[in-house]
Every structure is written in C-alpha cells, then in structure tokens.
Amino acid sequence: MKAVVHHQPEGFDGLKVMDMKESNPGPGEVKVALKTSGLNHRDIWTLFRKRDSTDPVILGSDGAGVVEAVGEGVDRVHVGDKVVINPSLGWPTKTEAPPSGFEILGAPTHGTFAEKILIPSDNVEPKPTHLSWTEAGVLPLAALTAYRALFTRGKVQSGEHVLVPGIGSGVATFVLLMAKAAGARVTVTSRSAAKRERALELGADTAIDSSIEWKQQLNGDQADLIIDSVGPATFDQCLKQLRPGGRLVNFGETSGKTVEIPLRPFFFGQLNFLGTTMGSSEEFREMLQFVNDHQIRPVMDHTYPLSEAVEAFQRMEEGKQFGKIGLENE
Amino acid sequence: MKAVVHHQPEGFDGLKVMDMKESNPGPGEVKVALKTSGLNHRDIWTLFRKRDSTDPVILGSDGAGVVEAVGEGVDRVHVGDKVVINPSLGWPTKTEAPPSGFEILGAPTHGTFAEKILIPSDNVEPKPTHLSWTEAGVLPLAALTAYRALFTRGKVQSGEHVLVPGIGSGVATFVLLMAKAAGARVTVTSRSAAKRERALELGADTAIDSSIEWKQQLNGDQADLIIDSVGPATFDQCLKQLRPGGRLVNFGETSGKTVEIPLRPFFFGQLNFLGTTMGSSEEFREMLQFVNDHQIRPVMDHTYPLSEAVEAFQRMEEGKQFGKIGLENE
Numbered sequence: 005m006k007a008v009v010h011h012q013p014e015g016f017d018g019l020k021v022m023d024m025k026e027s028n029p030g031p032g033e034v035k036v037a038l039k040t041s042g043l044n045h046r047d048i049w050t051l052f053r054k055r056d057s058t059d060p061v062i063l064g065s066d067g068a069g070v071v072e073a074v075g076e077g078v079d080r081v082h083v084g085d086k087v088v089i090n091p092s093l094g095w096p097t098k099t100e101a102p103p104s105g106f107e108i109l110g111a112p113t114h115g116t117f118a119e120k121i122l123i124p125s126d127n128v129e130p131k132p133t134h135l136s137w138t139e140a141g142v143l144p145l146a147a148l149t150a151y152r153a154l155f156t157r158g159k160v161q162s163g164e165h166v167l168v169p170g171i172g173s174g175v176a177t178f179v180l181l182m183a184k185a186a187g188a189r190v191t192v193t194s195r196s197a198a199k200r201e202r203a204l205e206l207g208a209d210t211a212i213d214s215s216i217e218w219k220q221q222l223n224g225d226q227a228d229l230i231i232d233s234v235g236p237a238t239f240d241q242c243l244k245q246l247r248p249g250g251r252l253v254n255f256g257e258t259s260g261k262t263v264e265i266p267l268r269p270f271f272f273g274q275l276n277f278l279g280t281t282m283g284s285s286e287e288f289r290e291m292l293q294f295v296n297d298h299q300i301r302p303v304m305d306h307t308y309p310l311s312e313a314v315e316a317f318q319r320m321e322e323g324k325q326f327g328k329i330g331l332e333n334e
Numbered sequence: 335m336k337a338v339v340h341h342q343p344e345g346f347d348g349l350k351v352m353d354m355k356e357s358n359p360g361p362g363e364v365k366v367a368l369k370t371s372g373l374n375h376r377d378i379w380t381l382f383r384k385r386d387s388t389d390p391v392i393l394g395s396d397g398a399g400v401v402e403a404v405g406e407g408v409d410r411v412h413v414g415d416k417v418v419i420n421p422s423l424g425w426p427t428k429t430e431a432p433p434s435g436f437e438i439l440g441a442p443t444h445g446t447f448a449e450k451i452l453i454p455s456d457n458v459e460p461k462p463t464h465l466s467w468t469e470a471g472v473l474p475l476a477a478l479t480a481y482r483a484l485f486t487r488g489k490v491q492s493g494e495h496v497l498v499p500g501i502g503s504g505v506a507t508f509v510l511l512m513a514k515a516a517g518a519r520v521t522v523t524s525r526s527a528a529k530r531e532r533a534l535e536l537g538a539d540t541a542i543d544s545s546i547e548w549k550q551q552l553n554g555d556q557a558d559l560i561i562d563s564v565g566p567a568t569f570d571q572c573l574k575q576l577r578p579g580g581r582l583v584n585f586g587e588t589s590g591k592t593v594e595i596p597l598r599p600f601f602f603g604q605l606n607f608l609g610t611t612m613g614s615s616e617e618f619r620e621m622l623q624f625v626n627d628h629q630i631r632p633v634m635d636h637t638y639p640l641s642e643a644v645e646a647f648q649r650m651e652e653g654k655q656f657g658k659i660g661l662e663n664e
Contacts, residue, residue, distance in 0.1 A: 100579025101604040157604075235597050249430025257597040264594050267565050267587040271609035274431040274487075279601035 008117035008313040008331075009060035010051050016321075019051055021311055024062060026120055029075035034125045036087060040141025041116040041310075042066035043320050043329040044174065045256075050111045057112065064331075065091035065109045067116030068131055068140035078125040087128035088140050088292070089116055092148065095284040096126075098156060108145070108282065117313060119333055129289060132296050139302045142174065142328035143295070145282055147302070149255055150178035150231075151291035152283035154186070158229045158253045162187030167227035167245060169193045169214060170234040170258065171203045174328040177303040179231045180208055185298035188229075191222065193238065202326050206303060214238055218245055229253070236260035243269065251276040258323075303327030309334055338447035338643040338661075339390040340381050346651075349381055351641055354392060356450055359405035364455045366417060370471025371446040371640075372396035373650050373659040374504065375586075380441045387442065394661075395421035395439045397446030398461055398470035408455040417458035418470050418622070419446055422478065425614040426456075428486060438475070438612065447643060449663055459619060462626050469632050472504065472658035473625070475612055477632070479585055480508035480561075481621035482613035484516070488559045488583045492517030497557035497575060499523045499544060500564040500588065501533045504658040507633040509561045510538055515628035518559075521552065523568070532656050536633065544568055548575050559583070566590035573599065581606040588653075633657030639664055 007024040029035045041064050050063060067089040071081055081087070091109035095102040109115050109123070131140045153175070154160050166183040168176050171192035183190045184207045192203040193214035200211035212221040218241045226247035232239070233256025243265070246252055252275065254263075265277070283291075294300070307330035308316040316329050337354040359365045377393050385391065397419040401411055411417070421439035425432040439445050439453070461470045483505070484490050496513040498506050501522035513520045514537045522533040523544035530541035542551040548571045556577040562569070563586025572582055573595070582605065584593075595607070613621075624630070637660035638646040646659050 102578070248432070254597060255601050257601075261598065262594050262596050264592050265607075266592050267584060267609075268591065271585050271587075271611055273609060274611070275609045277595075277607040279597075279603060279605045281601055281604065 005119040006310060007062045007119070008064065008310065009062050010111060011060040012058060015051055016317070019314055019317060020060070021313060022060065024060070024118060027122065029073050029122050031076040032078060032124055033075040033122050034071050034078060034081050034128055035073040036067070036069045036089065036121050036123065036128060037072045038067045038069035038116055038119060038121055039137045039333055040068050041331045042142030042144070043316055043331065044145045045320065046108065046145070047110065048317060048321060053111070055112060061111045062114040062118050063110050064115035064117035066142055066144045067121065068137055068143070071128065072120065074125065081125045081128055085128070086131040088131050089121070089123060089144055090127040090129055090285055090288045091145050092282060092285050092288055093124070093127065096286065098284050098286040102284070117310065117331060126285065129292055132292060134296070134299050135301060138304065138307055138330050138332065142302050142304070142330045144288070146174035146328060147178045147291050147295065148288050149175045149282040150182055151294065152287050153231050153253045153255055153280045154179055154182050156283065156287060157278050157280040158231060158251055160186050160188055160229055163189075164228040165189045165191065165225065167191045167193070167230040167242070169230065169232050169238045169242060171208070171211070172196070172199045172326050173233065174302070175233060175255070177206070177327045180206060181300050181303070182294065185294070185300060191227070193218070199326055226250070232256070234259050236263050239263040243275070246273070246275055249274045251278060253278045253280050255280045305329050307332055335449040336640060337392045337449070338394065338640065339392050340441060341390040342388060345381055346647070349644055349647060350390070351643055352390065354390070354448060357452065359403050359452050361406040362408060362454055363405040363452050364401050364408060364411050364458060365403040366397070366399040366419065366451050366453065366458060367402045368397045368399035368446055368449060368451055369467045369663055370398050371661045372472030372474070372476075373646055373661065374475045375650065376438065376475070377440065378647060378651060383441070385442060391441045392444040392448050393440050394445035394447035396472055396474045397451065398467055398473070401458065402450065404455065411455045411458055415458070416461040418461050419451065419453060419474055420457040420459055420615055420618045421475050422612060422615050422618055423454070423457065426616065428614050428616040432614070447640065447661060456615065459622055462622060464626070464629050465631060468634065468637055468660050468662065472632050472634070472660045474618070476504035476658060477508045477621050477625065478618050479505045479610075479612045480512055481624065482617050483561050483583045483585055483610045484509055484512050486613065486617060487608050487610040488561060488581055490516050490518055490559055493519075494558040495519045495521065495555065497521045497523070497560040497572070499560065499562050499568045499572060501538070501541070502526070502529050502656050503563065504632070505563060505585070507536070507657045510536055511630050511633070512624065515624070515630060521557065523548070529656055556580070562586070564589050566593050569593040573605065576603065576605055579604045581608060583608045583610050585610045635659050637662055
C-alpha cells in the first residue's frame with residue numbers, strides 16, 4: 005500500500021512516499037481503510053527526531069476511514085463502521101499527566117498517512133456525522149490538544165475572556181471555535197491582517213495586531229485565560245494582559261525554547277502558568293461529544309492527495325496556513 | 335507611645351524608634367495594647383519603597399496583645415480579649431486574587447511595631463491558647479502566607495512529597511510544620527549544615543545541600559509540590575525535581591527577579607507554576623484553626639525588645655535567622 009514515511013536521512017530529505025506492506029489485525033486490533041488524514045507540526049518534528057530503528061516508519065497522527073477487519077476479541081467496533089482515529093496510545097483516563105509508556109500515534113508506531121492502518125480497537129471512535137471525511141480526518145490531534153488546553157487545564161467558564169495569540173494553527177482555530185461554543189469572549193492576535201479577518205469571520209470577538217502593544221489595542225480588557233503556543237515572542241505581552249488570578253496555558257514554543265517570568269508581578273498577580281499537550285482517550289471522547297453537541301467543524305486550509313504529501317509538509321513548514329492541512333487517499 | 339517607624343530618608347537610615355501619638359478607636363475599630371510583634375522581609379522592603387506621604391509610618395504586620403478599647407458598633411470583640419492581629423486589610427474571602435484596595439498592614443497604614451494599634455475589629459482573632467505571647471506575635475503574616483501557598487494554591491494532599499528550597503525563613507519553617515501536620519513527606523534544602531540539622535529536628539524527612547546536584551541526593555524521588563521563595567538560584571533544579579503534573583508554588587525572589595522556563599519539558603511535563611502571596615481573612619481564620627488543631631508553634635529565632643528593633647532588622651537583613659524574629663514591648 006502507498007504510505008508517507010520517514011526514512012533516512014534526518015530531515016525533509018527523509019520524507020518519502022513509498023510502498024509499505026499491509027498486514028492483518030492481531031487480537032484487540034482493527035484495520036481501518038483510511039479515507040483522509042491530517043497534518044500536524046509533530047509530523048515535521050518527527051522528521052528531525054532520532055529514532056531507535058532505521059526502518060521506514062509511516063507518519064501521521066490524524067485520520068478517518070472505514071473499519072475493514074477486526075481482530076480476535078474485538079466487540080466494540082464492527083466491519084463497516086465509519087471511524088476517526090484517536091492518536092493517544094496508552095493514556096486511557098484524564099489524569100494530571102500521561103502514564104509512562106504513553107505515545108502519540110505516528111512514529112515510532114506506524115501512523116495514518118497510508119491507505120490502511122492497524123490500531124487498537126480502543127483507538128477508534130464513531131465519526132461525527134456532521135463532518136465530511138476531509139474534516140473528520142484532520143480533527144483528532146489538534147482538537148484533542150485544544151480541548152485539554154481549554155477545558156481540562158484552562159477550566160474555561162462561560163462569559164470569560166479568552167486570548168489566543170497567533171491565530172492560524174490548527175489547534176488555535178479549534179481553541180477559538182470551542183471557546184466560543186463554551187460561551188467565552190475570544191480575542192485573537194496575528195501579525196497577518198488576512199488571518200485576523202478570517203478569525204473574525206469564524207466568530208472571534210476581537211482580533212488584534214500582535215506586533216503592536218496589546219494593552220492599548222485591548223483598552224485594558226484583560227484576559228481570564230490565555231491559550232498560547234507561541235512562547236517567547238509574545239510571552240511578556242501575554243503576562244501583562246492576564247488579569248490577577250488568571251491562567252496562561254501553554255502547549256508550544258513556535259518562537260523559541262524558553263520564556264522569562266518576572267517573579268514579582270507573577271506572584272503578586274496570583275498568576276497560573278500551566279503546561280499542556282494533547283490528552284487522554286477519555287478527553288478524546290469528551291472532545292467528540294463537544295464537537296457533536298456544538299456541531300463544530302474544523303477550519304480547513306488546503307487538502308492534498310496522499311501522493312503529494314511533500315507539498316503538504318512544505319505548506320505547513322512555511323507557516324502560512326490558516327486551519328488544518330488535510331491529505332486524501334485516491 | 336514608643337514605635338518603630340520609617341521616616342526619611344529611604345533605606346535603613348530612615349528606620350527609627352520614636353514617639354508617636356496615641357488615639358482612640360473610631361467606629362468599627364478596636365485598640366489593642368500590643369505585647370509582641372514579629373518581623374517580616376516586607377518590613378525591610380518597606381524601608382526602600384516610595385510612599386506618597388513624608389510623615390513617619392509605623393512599620394510591622396505581625397502582632398498580638400490585649401484589646402484595650404472598642405469603637406462604636408463593635409460587638410465581636412471585647413475589652414480584655416487576647417488577640418492576634420490579621421494583617422490582611424480589604425481581602426475578606428478566599429478569592430483567586432485580592433480585590434482592588436487590598437493592603438497589608440504596616441505602611442501605608444500604621445503597623446504593629448508600637449505599644450498600641452488601632453485596627454478594624456474584623457482584623458483581630460482569638461490568640462491560640464497554646465502559644466506564648468512571643469509565639470503569637472510572630473505568627474500572622476508568615477503563617478498565612480505558608481497556609482495559602484500550601485493549601486489554597488498548592489492543594490497539598492496527605493502522603494505527597496513536598497519540597498521546600500531554602501529552609502530558614504519564617505514562611506519556609508511554617509510550610510515545613512504545616513506540611514508535616516497535613517501528612518506530607520517533606521524534603522528541605524539549604525547550603526547551611528546547621529539549618530539542615532534544625533529542619534530535621536523539626537520533622538523534615540530529608541534535608542539536602544542546595545549547592546550540590548539535587549537529583550542525585552534525592553535518588554530520583556521527585557516532588558509532587560514545591561513551595562519556593564528562592565527564585566532563580568535553584569529554579570532549574572526545582573523544575574527538574576517536579577514529577578509530571580506537579581505544582582511549583584512561588585511567593586518570593588530572594589535570589590533574583592526573573593526565572594527562565596524551558597517550554598518543552600514544562601508542557602510535556604504538564605507542570606504547574608503558581609504565584610501566591612499572603613492571603614485573605616478567610617484563610618487567616620482557617621490558618622488559626624489549623625494551628626490550633628495541630629498545636630503548631632512558630633519556630634523562634636531570636637526576640638529583641640522593641641527599642642532594639644534596628645538590631646532585629648539587621649539580623650533579618652543578614653539572612654542568618656532560622657525561623658521568626660520577634661519584638662517585645664517592655
């Protein structure tokens with residue numbers, strides 16, 4: 005079967021579309037014929053990460069498709085079921101941190117950028133019926149990350165003011181949609197006027213230019229909760245826009261590896277800085293319920309055929325996308 | 335009446351023992367004849383802080399004494415009551431952050447380093463009967479700060495491993511005693527062998543040398559909760575010793591003004607960095623209940639007569655104390 009893999013060498017030169025062997029589901033596994041999948045920044049990082057094995061590994065954490073075969077002992081899933089893939093391996097319940105052995109699907113375990121995937125039956129869930137295959141295929145990792153950041157970690161409340169620096173990434177667009185659905189007011193930031201415009205169309209209450217002093221643009225309207233993945237470039241502005249007792253939840257470092265925190269305003273402000281990542285299977289199911297209840301649809305940037313995955317990776321690397329980049333099996 | 339004040343100029347040269355006018359309680363106020371009071375680092379900072387007024391201001395947040403007169407409309411307190419002073423002005427209930435207008439007793443409002451004090455009747459509480467006057471006089475600010483850090487913010491649970499960097503300060507010694515009373519295991523750090531020895535006598539389970547790699551001394555035994563006021567000097571070691579999902583609560587910056595946080599281990603570790611200060615009146619009453627229930631006694635360093643307050647300030651400035659520094663009225 006056709007698959008997008010990482011093979012030697014490290015980096016983009018190791019990104020290849022090649023033929024991989026298909027096999028049959030073992031006990032507790034299901035085989036899904038994937039219709040669509042979705043890109044995440046993690047797929048790029050994986051190209052640069054050291055692995056123990058030198059064998060090609062199929063990339064991809066997101067996907068949706070139809071169950072084609074079930075292994076021994078599987079009774080919660082049936083052949084013909086339309087499913088989305090839950091990429092959280094070995095983190096069953098909503099705990100403070102993942103248990104040891106936790107892994108995200110897509111290197112070292114073969115991922116979703118392929119025609120077929122073998123996966124534990126606990127890692128497929130019914131596809132939301134209001135979503136197209138393309139939308140369902142890009143949902144999993146980013147929507148799960150947004151859900152954990154906003155609800156489990158950020159504990160967003162209806163009526164709160166949520167700030168999302170750097171709107172444009174898949175997770176950030178889900179945060180915007182979910183926060184609005186939860187009854188929050190949402191401010192986004194971007195240097196790009198086009199991205200700010202898009203965010204307002206999607207329901208953002210305010211969109212400010214991240215390269216201009218935020219305080220002035222926000223008119224002193226501080227945030228209860230900030231969901232950040234930008235890191236150092238705008239961290240100082242974030243801290244200053246957080247109300248006393250507010251929460252800053254971070255899951256990324258797109259502008260640099262470390263942030264500096266001035267202690268005095270931090271402790272006098274009773275501030276909360278909370279790290280988060282994608283979540284557990286329990287949160288994945290809660291996220292699907294929320295997406296169904298509020299009829300949330302992923303913001304789609306562009307979709308490529310699986311054979312053109314290299315172009316899709318390049319688009320993500322350039323950081324020009326707004327929303328999710330999808331892949332489609334022919 | 336004799337009082338320890340800050341008057342011009344800024345700094346230690348403005349620290350003076352002088353005669354101040356006594357007055358009578360207004361409506362809702364009580365007048366307390368103070369028997370003892372206690373020093374906090376805040377009293378030193380106050381010497382260096384710009385104030386609007388150039389009049390002398392009586393320093394001091396901590397104190398205990400006997401009610402000598404009550405103002406109009408006061409019925410919860412009576413003449414002759416033995417009381418401790420609650421230095422939290424304008425923060426009645428346990429909220430995420432203090433309301434605007436919140437103030438700590440002792441500049442700009444006249445404080446406790448005097449023979450008498452006028453204070454709102456809501457800011458006195460019954461003196462714990464198991465404490466001496468000297469012990470009661472040093473309790474308020476440090477015990478309240480420790481209580482909020484450990485319980486309200488840190489949410490310590492019985493059986494957890496609590497790490498207290500830089501044992502020696504009043505707050506740190508209260509954190510040690512309260513954490514033990516709450517059923518936690520406690521590790522302290524200090525560069526001073528004498529302070530480590532004293533902490534072990536007070537019930538610390540482990541005391542490590544803060545100048546040597548902590549991981550090795552702790553044998554991989556990570557902390558659930560760290561209550562820190564040291565800041566940058568040991569912050570990196572703190573982050574590394576925090577278990578996934580653990581909490582680092584900070585209320586001080588004794589080693590420097592900013593800390594650096596590497597984002598990747600922070601968000602992958604699902605870590606929590608929480609700022610705190612002293613607390614509300616509600617927490618002050620909870621703290622007293624806890625101190626009574628567990629018969630906690632402040633660790634006393636040294637007590638000076640009020641007239642020798644300058645020596646007491648010098649001892650605190652040198653940072654050699656272990657526990658609280660008290661003042662006694664003659």
